[in-house]
Amino acid sequence: MFKDNALLAQLKHNIQESLPKEEGRVKATDKSFGFLETDDGKSYFIAPPNMKKVMHGDVITATIASEKGKEQAQPVALIKSALASFIGRVNLNKSKLSVTPPAPYKGSAINAVLADELYIDHGDYVIGELTGHPLNEAPNNALKIKISEVVSASADPFLPWYVTLARHNMRNECVPVDAPADKESWPLLHEELRRNDLNNSLFFTIDGETTQDMDDAICISALDDGGWQLQVAVADPSAYIAAGDDTDVAAKARGYTHYLPARTTTMLPESLSHDICSLRPNTTRPALVCTMTINERGQLQDAASFELAWITSKAKLSYQQVTHFVTNQPTELPDVAGLEASLNTLNAFAFARSMWRGKNSQLFDNQADYRLKLDYDNKITAIEASYNDVANSMVEEAMLCANISGAALLAQHSNQGVFNTHPGFDPDKTIKLAQLLQDHGYIYHSEHLKTRTGFCQLQRELTSRNDNYFAARLRKFQLYANIASEAQSHHGLGVAQYATWTSPIRKYGDLMNHRLIKAIACEGLPAPVPTPEDALQLKTQRDNQRMIERDIKNWLYIDFLHHAAKNKQKFKAQIFNVNRGGVLARLLKNGATVFIPFTNIHEDRKALKADSDAGTVSVNDEVVVKITDEVTVAVTDVNKNKLSITGSLLDSEL
Template identity: 40%
Template sequence: MFQNNPLLAQLKKELYEQKPRVEGIVRAHEKGFGFLDVDNKTNYFIPVAKMKLLCNGDKVSGTIITNNDKEFFEPEILIESSLQKFIGKIGFLDRAMVIYPENMPTNFAIRCKVNPQVAQKLKEGDWVVATLQSHPLEKDKNHFSAEVTKFIASSDSIYQLWLKTLARYDLEDKAPQEDAFTISESEQENRQELTDVPFFTVDNENTEDMDDAIAISQDEIGNYQLMIAIADPTAYIPQDSEVDNIAKIRNFTTYLPDFNIPMLSTQLADNLCSLKANEKRPAMVCKINIDKNGQFTNDDISFTPAWIESKAKLAYNNVSDFLEGRSDLNIDDATIKKQLRLLSELAKARINWRQQNALVFKANNDYRFVLDDNRQVKNIIKELRGIGNNIVEEVMIIANLALTMYLQEKVGSGVFNTHSGFDSKYIEQILKILADNGITDFDKESLMTFAGYVKLRRLIDDNDFLSTRLRKFQTPADFSLTPEPHFGLGFTAYATWTSPIRKYGDMINHRLLKASLKGQTITAPTNEQLKSMSDRRKKLRLAERDIAENLYSQYLSDKQDQTFAAEIVDINRGGARVRLTDIGAFAFLPLSMIHKVRDQVNAYPEDGLIKINDEIAYKLADAITVAIYQVKTENQSVIVKLSETNS
């Protein structure tokens, strides 16, 4: 009687259209139910039965059902699944292979099949990459299914953390294949013989891919003659060759704790191109005359392809100890010792010059994880930056500025590093913060200019509180095909070429330099390549963060109540984000761990303050002492409490 009844169909349509409709992101709970987060303030309950149609992170739309004054979300349309290409752990249910995706509730299993190209026989606990084949909300589908497309790591691999992280961001886990490499005749022509010049390298003790060497002398009136030799992998790698195309995809060497994946093959990176001591190597050499005040111009610069031979491999810490009088150098070469003293003088002159004419960042400490044979964290070493680091940093900046000047004058394009200062959408907030701190000689227009930004940075660089507050309003660094300012460094343009073994953008600039020197047609880089570089750099930073968070969680998991010096780096409504300055780990300090009476302590993120009973108790950049309260290994978060030594 009701079959094909148009009135009934119309009634159903009207009732359907009258139901409240929403869309949002699914948030799953370990107990099987979930929530639809519509915005920061609104969410709707999803019953267990309906969650069987969804997975954590899905973007969906549907209707709101009211029953006995309770509201429930009824999913109807899948907008975007959070599971498209994902990694997970293999398991078996009722003899059927399933995959447990990471970052999902532990009981969320998807039946899967294995692509024939996956050679390994999978066993329980193995980690794999998979792609989603079906979703219950898709048309004509009623269940989740996936296909395993790549094996990552076995259940007992000590490299599991590293391999999973690389797979998560679709990064390579092996060096490129080796090949037979030779230098073409054209690359050998007109190379200046500079093997008698006393070049030397300064790197970390375990560095193998050494891409820069230095030599320096001084004339009778105190001016410096600086020579910087940069490794020349493009001598071995023809443009658009298979090796070049692999490097173009990788863009950078991947540096993870005790696990590096080179951009170039190991044979090139650690041998043929590396400026090893007492080995003849091709290099691009920059010669610069610098006055005793650290200044130089275009007329003081020249470039040449050359053969060089480094006379010694030095380590940062040994150089710093020698120059700061703590110990002698580990070699007896008087020429190199003299050069190091000259470089120390030049570095001080250049730092002073940059303080007056550009910007100087405060040095950050480096932290090194020490792992045992099972790749568990034994220790974390804080590596202080000394004069040895400063020397190399200043010389590389000089070399990069020299190339920047050359590209601007002779070429007109290249791979330039850029930074545009403050994000324009935060200017009103920035002006208010400055006014609240008695700084009123800036307006919207001046803050967005290069000159205005540099002026402000020089004004506040010694104010840690204000510098930390404003840091979050800055734009990220980027790349450009033409010269544009780098606000953060205080340079009107900045291009790099000093790490061609590790950065494809530096290889591009090498080729532009060589083509210009030889009078050849110049092939400019493309916007597509710059986007690839930018995207890869973001992935690498995320991978580095994930590995560090895991290793820090592992290291701190058995250190409950142990105290650490810390610095407040951010404040939100719930408390403060701090950095443990002795080991580099980030942790969260909840308001409840700052003061016993919760309603007497409040955070003011917009002011960078935490108040107790309306009195300022803590602020951004404050040094405090905290104790480990809890380490949540499921999301690698560290919770700390305020140590009694602060009271």
């Protein structure tokens, strides 16, 4: 009898209006309930009936009411939908068309209609646009989707690539799919510039066996006092690309050459990156050459010189060839006079240089690089775990010296460029860090920890004690590496500034620095000055590139480990993170990331306690697993929609 009572309706409205309101983002759980999380850190429970009105990620306004002594959020208005536009998977059930949005969406498939005459099939991936939401006013107060575009057919072997690239393009980032437009010819610019003739010097390249875009070559000789003269010649794409022309604009929009499994998209047109600018053997190329002196202790001396030159690489070597040679394993080298002596000299330099860095800055762990081998259907057939070998270290030490020298030159002149920075520990956390260190037998003053010297000193001490767990734990006190347009410290490398310029074919930031160094060497040659906006764009592109590579690999791993999940196959793994829901581990055999929920660690959730700051999981106050631990896990589930692999922690050894 009260159904249509206007007074009752007004009363309910008045009560709702009198309740406090909060704006926040919806967070769904694996259960039927959820939470409203506000910007000021508050969290309000959303009961199951109200969760049917919202989706994970929605930004809403909700009234806050107390029920049974517990504050609850009741959604009242939609501010921004989490699914305004998304890429989802088509479901065709007889004549019913629906689309399943990607994780973290937790609901069922949403009814859909076609915007145009598109041909779609079950399992295809499409772009969907939300046209209806439960918090909208009628008649659009039910979940509805309009399909506007097909991203990939379900049977396309490049489906993971198309879907991943499309997802990132939807965030308004420029993600290359194909090589940039080429030209019929590339005339040499600024022919009037003087270039020294270094064609007779013994330059050589060391790269991967199949590498075509070779952008740096090395020439080294021993000095009478026991030190070395090192020359690094870097390809000069700016000899063919004018700043601001179409090719340069396209390169800047890309930022980097993207190396994805089974698909490489170059930053520059392939005729430049793979041929005209590439330092191919026995071919004269324009280059920018840095000449440095390193003393017998491995210390890089000041006053490196830079010059434009013509160089001819005398040999194209692979990392494997060089490693086999310096470790006295059978191998064949090109028949080039003096090459073997130069490789031995480079090896001696690299050893001295790494020893100096180990005593004065810091060295880094040799992490595994997992290389996926794919068949014609882009399915993984094998995964190779490789580590930096002797040859990698030889090249790395040479390029570090060149980049440190280039950064010093830029800092001395205009102090402008594209600088890689690492600020070390968060200054706001150093007091807490100093106390934690003291509790574990490390004595460091909080102010000293803020300095580059203090940061490196602590890293060296951690290495000397082989304290891998504590070193990993302290990463939570560090700030993230960044890219800046002015010189700033790089605590990780232990240098006042660091700017890469040795890969101008592959990285736009290197091309910008290359032009600046070239302008200094030529006095008066104009070069664009990087801005803070340029630095931010390069960092965004770099982060985006890493996420794309991660997502595509995860997709391929899920197919690869499908049978392992069916058979609950066991793997050795290393724990690298502890969060609120469980731990993350990396399978040592193939590099896949596995999530282990707490319920798969111990059956009694109440007895289990996770400490994300310490990186530990305890059962009845006894630590059972921590970051850096090597454990045995069984793969139990793979989920393509979530791009996740789930595992269970085992007690038994393999």
